Amino acid sequence: xxxxxxxxxxxxxxxxxxxxxxxxxxxxxxxxxxxxxxxxxxxxxxxxxxxxxxxxxxxxxxxxxxxxxxxxxxxxxxxxxxxxxxxxxxxxxxxxxxxxxxxxxxxxxxxxxxxxxxxxxxxxxxxxxxxxxxx
Amino acid sequence: xxxxxxxxxxxxxxxxxxxxxxxxxxxxxxxxxxxxxxxxxxxxxxxxxxxxxxxxxxxxxxxxxxxxxxxxxxxxxxxxxxxxxxxxxxxxxxxxxxxxxxxxxxxxxxxxxxxxxxxxxxxxxxxxxxxxxxx
DNA sequence: TCTCTGCTTGACGTTTACGTAAAGGTAAAG
DNA sequence: CTTTACCTTTACGTAAACGTCAAGCAGAGA
Numbered sequence: 600x601x602x603x604x605x606x607x608x609x610x611x612x613x614x615x616x617x618x619x620x621x622x623x624x625x626x627x628x629x630x631x632x633x634x635x636x637x638x639x640x641x642x643x644x645x646x647x648x649x650x651x652x653x654x655x656x657x658x659x660x661x662x663x664x665x666x667x668x669x670x671x672x673x674x675x676x677x678x679x680x681x682x683x684x685x686x687x688x689x690x691x692x693x694x695x696x697x698x699x700x701x702x703x704x705x706x707x708x709x710x711x712x713x714x715x716x717x718x719x720x721x722x723x724x725x726x727x728x729x730x731x732x733x734x
Numbered sequence: 735x736x737x738x739x740x741x742x743x744x745x746x747x748x749x750x751x752x753x754x755x756x757x758x759x760x761x762x763x764x765x766x767x768x769x770x771x772x773x774x775x776x777x778x779x780x781x782x783x784x785x786x787x788x789x790x791x792x793x794x795x796x797x798x799x800x801x802x803x804x805x806x807x808x809x810x811x812x813x814x815x816x817x818x819x820x821x822x823x824x825x826x827x828x829x830x831x832x833x834x835x836x837x838x839x840x841x842x843x844x845x846x847x848x849x850x851x852x853x854x855x856x857x858x859x860x861x862x863x864x865x866x867x868x869x
Numbered sequence: 870t871c872t873c874t875g876c877t878t879g880a881c882g883t884t885t886a887c888g889t890a891a892a893g894g895t896a897a898a899g
Numbered sequence: 900c901t902t903t904a905c906c907t908t909t910a911c912g913t914a915a916a917c918g919t920c921a922a923g924c925a926g927a928g929a
Binding site for chain 4: 631646
């Protein structure tokens, strides 16, 4: 037994609920709500919640999903997808199929987004032309 | 007075609530809900609602906004923006400022979307590699 | 005239995503 | 030892976006 390699850094940084809530600009109620829905599962030290790097990563994913307008339940399935076990070929094929579905959804959104931006640009051009044409 | 030019086609096609609901894949309740919020305002023939081309355009805008995850109230401000009077310079400048805000929002969403797609692609690559490496 | 179909207006129910007390545990500081 | 600062659970409240009856009008056809 040679003990732990010091060259393999262990990330044992932790945060309290107030710290991550502040940092991500949400309330502690929101963070706990995500936990109730199973989107994050912080360590418990006694009764208190201890958040690790992994929880921060998940929270960032959740909030991006929210900015994109996904419901929390759907966000949960996405997050779960990212860490389902992929040991067997059948599992991998399932995950790959799910990935295709997700991508189709995201690309639909991208098309909608591009369309909206094109329309907005056209509208701005019209408005600027109107403004220039004014006395 | 020479009467109406027949070369200027008047679009007087109309639809019932059931027709547009079916066509856009929503319920009549949804269509009426959007009307309650002031997002569409169909003509009334007696007591019945008559929908024109203009209402269809709006409904398409609403549904795209929903796919993009915008709340209905925000969608209403966007639609209103598209047909606020723009006769005076002050009005035009206000509209142009609003356009800039909208674009900033949409571009944030686009960044989030691109990030999500990049992550998804990377994840798929990993999964495919795992699958190839299996017995 | 009766009935059927489709439309109408309420109005209460439901789900999602939290907000907001209420009531209490714990640990460090004074 | 008490106060203060955070943390906890429990639980009811709320806004948004419809769903879901209920009850009634109105025109078309048998």
